[in-house]
Amino acid sequence: MTARHLKKQMVEVIHVENEKEFLRGRMWGRLTFLLVVALELMIFCVGCARFEVSDSGEPLLYDVCDETMLPDELVTIIDKKKENPFNLVYSNSTYTYIVIAAGMQERDDVGVTLEEMYKDDNAIYIKGVLRQVATPTDGVKGDNVSFPYMVVRIVKMDLPVVFK
Structure with missing residues (x-):
C-alpha cells in the first residue's frame, strides 16, 4: 500500500x-x-x-360621588383622561373609588349610570351604562359636547375590580 x-x-x-x-x-x-x-x-x-366571572353575588353599599367628594389627585387624573373612555380604580387609606368614563360625547344630555355592582369571594363586579339622562321635556337641547363619567365610592377592600 x-x-x-x-x-x-x-x-x-x-x-x-x-x-x-x-x-x-x-x-x-x-x-x-x-x-x-x-x-x-x-x-x-x-x-x-382560571378566574370565574360570577353573575351574582353579595350587593355592596356604595356612594355615587360628585366632584366635591373626590380626592384632588383623582380629579386631576380624571381631567387628564376624560377625552377617551376609560375605567379606573383609585384607593386611598379609607375608600376605593371606581371610575367609569364614557369619553367625549357629541351631546350633553347623556350620562353614565350604574347598572349593577356586587362582590363575591374573588372580585368586585361593576357595570356602568351610557344613557340619555335628559328627556325632551327637560329643555336640554343635547347639542353640546360633554365628558360623562361616574365615580362610585366603597369602603376599601383588597379585591380586584372587574368591569363588565
Whole structure:
C-alpha cells in the first residue's frame, strides 16, 4: 500500500468516528431542546389561573360621588383622561373609588349610570351604562359636547375590580 491509500483509510476511520460523535451530539442536543421547551411550557401553565366571572353575588353599599367628594389627585387624573373612555380604580387609606368614563360625547344630555355592582369571594363586579339622562321635556337641547363619567365610592377592600 502506498502512503496515499493509508492516508485515505485513516481519513475514512476518523470520518466514521466523527460521524458517530456528531450523531450522538445531535441526539443529545435535540433531547436538551425538548426538555427546555417542556420546562418552559410547564412554567407558563403554572402561571395561568382560571378566574370565574360570577353573575351574582353579595350587593355592596356604595356612594355615587360628585366632584366635591373626590380626592384632588383623582380629579386631576380624571381631567387628564376624560377625552377617551376609560375605567379606573383609585384607593386611598379609607375608600376605593371606581371610575367609569364614557369619553367625549357629541351631546350633553347623556350620562353614565350604574347598572349593577356586587362582590363575591374573588372580585368586585361593576357595570356602568351610557344613557340619555335628559328627556325632551327637560329643555336640554343635547347639542353640546360633554365628558360623562361616574365615580362610585366603597369602603376599601383588597379585591380586584372587574368591569363588565
